[in-house]
Amino acid sequence: MNQAHCLSFIEQPFPSKLNPKIQSLFGSLKQNSFALLESTPQPFQTTTSKRLAVCFSGGPAPGGHNVIVAIAKLCENHHNLFGVMGGFGGLIKGQLKPLTLTDCESYYNIGGFDLLKTDRTKLTKQAHYDAIKQVVKQHQLDAIIIIGGDDSQTNAIFLADALAELSCSVIGVPKTIDGDLRYPPYLPISFGFYSACDVYIELINNLIRDTQSIQKYWHFVKLMGRTSGHITHYVGTKTKADLFFLGEYLAKDSMTLSDLVKHIGDFILKSTHNKKPYGVICIPEGLLEWLPDIKQLINGLHLDPAIGDSAMAFSSLSATNKTILQQFPAYIQNQLLLERDAHGNIQLSRLETERLLIDLVKHYLAEQDPNFSFHGIPHFYGYEGRCTHPNSFDANFCTQLGHIAGSLALNGYTGYMAGIDPTHNPNQAYGIPIAQLLTHETRNNNTVVVVKKTTVLN
Missing domain, CATH: 3.40.50.460 (Phosphofructokinase domain)
Structure with missing residues (x-):
């Protein structure tokens, strides 16, 4: 996988079908019934400059900074990158700052999420989505990349649906030390584990x-x-x-x-x-x-x-x-x-x-x-x-995930999560449809739709 250019993708069938009850929640993402497979040999060439934002969400995990550095490298000299300060809470408040490769490089292979900070804000109100729409318009964003775990990816898929009318993509990067975001063969583990x-x-x-x-x-x-x-x-x-x-x-x-x-x-x-x-x-x-x-x-x-x-x-x-x-x-x-x-x-x-x-x-x-x-x-x-420094596995894994996520965003895809099997198939990048990972779960005695966690038994 050449990390010097933006990847291009082709479609392939995804092994599961979206629950009709869950599918009815999304007006714009029903077409996401397929996985995206990196194509060869021609890289995708963007003809216009795009504006991307990247956001940490949830607890820290080793390697997160490498994801951002990889995205910054992809954007260098042609696209504009913004960092969201303080997770979804910062996104709602419009707390964005320009990010260059120079701003990010010193954080490469450094643990923690302190470059941008993070929080655990849950998007539960229409006011949250309305506020983010205003931020997207104000900064003329073409895509938002969410680095987070299962709850953060749940936020991401609902946000992708909400921002479709503005042609703003939302892409996820699977992060959690718990190791419960894994979907072989597209993703054997989440980064940081x-x-x-x-x-x-x-x-x-x-x-x-x-x-x-x-x-x-x-x-x-x-x-x-x-x-x-x-x-x-x-x-x-x-x-x-x-x-x-x-x-x-x-x-x-x-x-x-x-x-x-x-x-x-x-x-x-x-x-x-x-x-x-x-x-x-x-x-x-x-x-x-x-x-x-x-x-x-x-x-x-x-x-x-x-x-x-x-x-x-x-x-x-x-x-x-x-x-x-x-x-x-x-x-x-x-x-x-x-x-x-x-x-x-x-x-x-x-x-x-x-x-x-x-x-x-x-x-x-x-x-x-x-x-x-x-x-x-x-x-x-x-x-x-x-917040320990990433080991060699996570350092390389996160760099690959950042490159894939940035490529998905620049291609204009939305509602996908970056995936790769760095051990068994390190040259094959994937876009995993987040909607296909959703399930019903009971929380606080209420049934909610969330990204499904994987346990030791499944």
């Missing part, structure tokens, strides 16, 4: 070495990954942690919280009996949401993120859910009743699942043997990996 995992692997290997040195302590490590267990699966496998749990499998086996506590407690008893009273146990950030009894409780929490009223949330629970909630320690009850994020999710990074498991396992072990000595230490690894 492997770089973040490298950090977590080093940290956990240090813990393992420490326990082997001093021969004590059980470390309970919660790893980022709200819905999917991809990070925990990859890191747990690479480090050979004593135990690691994936919510997908716990749900498949209908394992309750008490079942999980018993499993961990029995493992610790057996390990100690075998002269190994120490170890490392890894769990995903979203573990509790996969347990059927706790999922029932979480689904019953009617908490409007704009209200933040814990008393209202508690009063809305059924008698069964109130009983479940009251069995938790006070700190977990308070954390469950915290405000939800902009997408209606309970803020699991604030939920001290690792501490909860230590407390419950300690209680279980005391019931089995009042004299049993157990010392658990909680850890949460997430933010440590989000």
